[in-house]
Amino acid sequence: FYTDWMWTSFVVFSISQSTMLAVGAIYYMLFTGVPGTATYYATIMTIYTWVAKGAWFALGYPYDFIVVPIWIPSAMLLDLSYWATRRNKHAAIIIGGTLVGLSFPLFNMVNLLLIRDPLEVAFKYPRPTLPAYMTPIEPQVGKFYNSPVALASGAGAVLTVP
Numbered sequence: 001f002y003t004d005w006m007w008t009s010f011v012v013f014s015i016s017q018s019t020m021l022a023v024g025a026i027y028y029m030l031f032t033g034v035p036g037t038a039t040y041y042a043t044i045m046t047i048y049t050w051v052a053k054g055a056w057f058a059l060g061y062p063y064d065f066i067v068v069p070i071w072i073p074s075a076m077l078l079d080l081s082y083w084a085t086r087r088n089k090h091a092a093i094i095i096g097g098t099l100v101g102l103s104f105p106l107f108n109m110v111n112l113l114l115i116r117d118p119l120e121v122a123f124k125y126p127r128p129t130l131p132a133y134m135t136p137i138e139p140q141v142g143k144f145y146n147s148p149v150a151l152a153s154g155a156g157a158v159l160t161v162p
Helices: 002-032 037-058 072-084 089-113 118-124 148-159
Strands: none
Touching (some): 002 037, 037 072, 072 089
């Protein structure tokens, strides 16, 4: 179960964040015409994430509770492709977007290999503000398995003639 969940979340975050980087950075590059804009954009996103990481750490969570994605190397490839295509907008979008889409998951896979098991962290540090009605309870499956009432009602449902 956990490996399926981990792979799914890695794929979803890779697609969403590489799209966010490529679309946002290309928008800024085409708007300003400055080749280094994608790296600047990725640096700002990295700083925002570091601030969020610090805020969660200040609330008592472990240091690796928030994982900062590795945007900057992929953004540098995007800037390089924008510079190399002589400001050809379509080539920058196709080549740069492809480079971001291929490199971003690789950089983040290495990043995720270096941190603790996220599921272990999640169980060790549950949210302290969870309301009582959302507190997880043990499943009640099979609780009435040997109950005479359950056996009689099951037999009655089977033996009853319509």
